Amino acid sequence: MIELTGVTKIYRSGVKAVDNLSLTVQSGELFGFIGPNGAGKSTTIKMMVGLLEPTSGSIKIDGYDIRTQPLEVKKSIAYVPDNPDIYEKLTGIEYLNFIADVYDVPSHLRQERLNYLLDAFDMTNAIGGLIEGYSHGMRQKTVLIGALLHNPSVWILDEPMVGLDPRSAFQLKKMMREHCDQGHTVFFSTHVLEVAERLCDRIGIIDRGRLVACGTLEELRHGQRNESLEELFLQLTDEETVQGAQSEQQ
Numbered sequence: 001m002i003e004l005t006g007v008t009k010i011y012r013s014g015v016k017a018v019d020n021l022s023l024t025v026q027s028g029e030l031f032g033f034i035g036p037n038g039a040g041k042s043t044t045i046k047m048m049v050g051l052l053e054p055t056s057g058s059i060k061i062d063g064y065d066i067r068t069q070p071l072e073v074k075k076s077i078a079y080v081p082d083n084p085d086i087y088e089k090l091t092g093i094e095y096l097n098f099i100a101d102v103y104d105v106p107s108h109l110r111q112e113r114l115n116y117l118l119d120a121f122d123m124t125n126a127i128g129g130l131i132e133g134y135s136h137g138m139r140q141k142t143v144l145i146g147a148l149l150h151n152p153s154v155w156i157l158d159e160p161m162v163g164l165d166p167r168s169a170f171q172l173k174k175m176m177r178e179h180c181d182q183g184h185t186v187f188f189s190t191h192v193l194e195v196a197e198r199l200c201d202r203i204g205i206i207d208r209g210r211l212v213a214c215g216t217l218e219e220l221r222h223g224q225r226n227e228s229l230e231e232l233f234l235q236l237t238d239e240e241t242v243q244g245a246q247s248e249q250q
């Protein structure tokens with residue numbers, strides 16, 4: 001379960017990247033987080049995983065507060081950043097063993113999970129090679145495998161499908177769904193609205209740091225028409241529409 005309450009982030013530059021964001025993702029839910037470039041998705045995610053400190057507000061993951069119980073949170077989560085920048089001078093398997101050591105994954109479980117994940121992402125043959133020789137997609141898959149190795153309950157993934165080939169993307173989406181069906185939680189950001197539309201139980205739309213909509217697709221449509229998520233997204237994040245609605249309320 002993920003709980004954000006009144007979370008705001010103002011960077012030193014003065015940019016308010018996230019503005020009083022509150023949302024809850026229940027256990028068993030697959031939650032998609034979408035928004036235009038620069039809307040505040042990665043900033044929100046970095047605060048959820050403890051890489052950035054919120055200016056105000058609180059964040060709890062599986063009941064643990066990221067500010068006061070950061071280690072408990074980090075044991076409970078898988079984090080995949082928006083860019084797979086990893087140690088190039090290691091081989092894939094050296095990197096994964098390093099991550100498994102950091103997370104204290106026992107050796108018998110380590111081998112079992114490695115075999116499963118390497119096979120699932122078609123990386124078994126490549127994992128002995130140096131990361132500097134990997135393509136973007138291979139690096140992304142190595143990061144994903146590392147993030148899932150300690151079998152965390154809450155997956156927090158920043159644009160995880162970028163660079164993945166169709167088979168790997170399919171595999172990841174299947175694993176995300178299965179993880180939630182087992183009662184766990186997945187929160188991921190994406191620009192691919194069709195994926196969010198088809199995969200997610202609920203969707204949050206962030207624009208200029210504010211959560212402008214949150215709910216099931218049906219709820220986002222307000223029960224009115226059969227609008228696609230793309231149409232809803234364009235309406236909700238259109239500057240003129242938003243300004244018009246705001247001035248009507250005043």
Ligand SMILES: Nc1ncnc2c1ncn2[C@@H]1O[C@H](COP(=O)(O)OP(=O)(O)OP(=O)(O)O)[C@@H](O)[C@H]1O
Nearest residue numbers: 011013015017035036037038039040041042043044
């Ligand atoms: N380290 C930083 N210092 C100052 N401002 C930042 C920093 N990182 C992000 N920002 C600003 O915060 C705002 C939100 O950025 P963020 O990266 O969270 O957006 P995003 O929704 O993830 O965007 P994208 O879809 O392009 O990845 C933007 O205005 C961005 O310029």
